[in-house]
Amino acid sequence: MNVKTLPLNSRPRERLKQKGASALSDQELLAIILRTGSKKVPALELATEILNFFGDDLHQLKSAELQEFMLISGIGEVKAIELLAMIELGQRIHKSSKLKIGHVSSSYELGCMLAEEMRDYEQEHLLCIYLNTKNQIIQKRTIFIGSLNQSIAHPREIFKTAVKVAAARIVICHNHPSGSPTPSYNDIAFTKRLRECGDLMGIELLDHLVIGGSEYISLREEGLWN
Structure with a gap:
């Protein structure tokens, strides 16, 4: 035609x-x-x-x-x-x-948006959401992109930007290309390390979200926090 x-x-x-x-x-x-x-x-x-x-x-x-x-x-x-x-x-x-400068009210809201964004990623991505004291998003940044077996980035990469943008709080998120959102031992250990660094610097880690397919798991909600 x-x-x-x-x-x-x-x-x-x-x-x-x-x-x-x-x-x-x-x-x-x-x-x-x-x-x-x-x-x-x-x-x-x-x-x-x-x-x-x-x-x-x-x-x-x-x-x-x-x-x-x-x-x-x-x-x-x-x-x-x-x-x-x-x-x-x-x-x-x-x-x-899907994720613009705005207000984060819950891990559920953020988890759903990021799951939609990251579900088709074939490599592991680590994102950080930087927030002010009112939980308004200052910046979203991809900190790390690696192969399926590569370890997650060092906390200094996350907090360097946090200091630069004067963030009061952060939420981190990474995906599992395997499709399962179940946190690994390394995910939990990294979260604990990140919380300790944040406590020393006065920058609170609000949550760590793990994306697998179209689902997510919040380490805070699952009690995998201490």
Whole structure:
């Protein structure tokens, strides 16, 4: 289906202007991003072929690689690079909107947001949330990214930033790429060490959240704290 043969009010760009982006199908949104098709395939049809290639599964599209896109007829290197850039930007926007400067009221609230953000990470990430005395988020920072078997970062990396941003409290969070949120012996030992460092510096560790898949465990709530 060629966009130019459609009635004006049925074309993706016109529909977006009139009804907003949320009213468009995945195919229409992708056609707008593609801008043009190939010599043989118009943009709407090319968008359909891309979605079909990934089984109409946007989650699969999210993890696609350059060479996968280029297996699709009509997708060259330039379009493949543009699509990858679009996907990465969308993911960054999604992550930044989930945890923005605001107020942390509970481990549950924070755990749910971070579980959604970190559930697909294939490597271990250690994040630190820096808070003021009112539990308002000053900064969120990735302290460490490592291989599946690599140990967690040293406490000095966490507290160096805490001092820099004048944080009164912190919450740390890391993921288990295995999918299980059950804290390990090293997780518990590291938490105790971090609490001791915080006590010496006057910076309170409020909680340590462990993410596994779409679930989390709070070491404070589980009593794995002393």
